[in-house]
Amino acid sequence: MAKRKMTSTNSINREKLNDLCGMEYAIDLLGGRWKLLILYKLENRALRFIELKKILPGITDRMLTLQLRELEKDGLLHRTVYPEVPPRVEYRLTDSAEKLIPVWKALERWGDAHREVQLPG
Amino acid sequence: MAKRKMTSTNSINREKLNDLCGMEYAIDLLGGRWKLLILYKLENRALRFIELKKILPGITDRMLTLQLRELEKDGLLHRTVYPEVPPRVEYRLTDSAEKLIPVWKALERWGDAHREVQLPG
DNA sequence: TACGCCACACACAAAAATGTAAGTAATGGC
DNA sequence: GCCATTACTTACATTTTTGTGTGTGGCGTA
Structure with missing residues (x-):
């Protein structure tokens, strides 16, 4: 959860979704x-x-x-x-x-x- | 998300928390x-x-x-x-x-x- | 006959999340 | 001096999640 490879598709997808909507952003902060x-x-x-x-x-x-x-x-x-x-x-x-x-x-x-x-x- | 090693601490912790409260159960169903x-x-x-x-x-x-x-x-x-x-x-x-x-x-x-x-x- | 369509399945690989075990600093009590 | 306490840190290992690439079936159309 701390170190992420910022060039991976995984990371890029996460960011795309975070930008897309507050819900995904919230899930990202609160998940785990x-x-x-x-x-x-x-x-x-x-x-x-x-x-x-x-x-x-x-x-x-x-x-x-x-x-x-x-x-x-x-x-x-x-x-x-x-x-x-x-x-x-x-x-x-x-x-x-x-x-x-x-x-x-x-x-x-x-x-x-x-x-x-x-x-x- | 599909196949899990049910004997791992990871899995056991997940289950414990699921039993503990509906919130964790919900997070488990909706997370990712x-x-x-x-x-x-x-x-x-x-x-x-x-x-x-x-x-x-x-x-x-x-x-x-x-x-x-x-x-x-x-x-x-x-x-x-x-x-x-x-x-x-x-x-x-x-x-x-x-x-x-x-x-x-x-x-x-x-x-x-x-x-x-x-x-x- | 060849191709595209759609909703998948499969084997594999990479990345991320989680867990294990050990160690640290400063202080107070014995 | 030795141990307990507290809130961590570090190196490493395991488990889980996510992604890549290719293949499949059956039918309609070219």
């Missing part, structure tokens, strides 16, 4: 295994690295770091470092990320409902 | 380069394979086939085959997929707004 879940966990309060790690089942240090970095870069998280030892770093949603709350709630409701419908298959 | 865009194009009318291909910039036969197959399997698309030559196959949204329309519209609005905010960075 952990990102929406991280935002979701931060919905009510700021959390520090280790707290996120505890409540995200199975995530590794490396993946958590990567995802937090990208979310920060993309303007979805604020990162606050407290100069203590051992270190304390807190993450919280940006205003823009908070505007997404109703969207992921709707997605969650749809997912739950759709799963019911799909159970036979 | 093309799926939401395909649904989006089908919002107003059914389209056949070749029509989709024309309006999805850069997609290949193979990717379109794969994505359509999965969307069908996951209950988001109906596939109708007309026994003609050359073949005609039409795709349209299921009821469940139509319930997603407001969600992707909201996502699109958010994406457009967020992109404005992010322009400097």
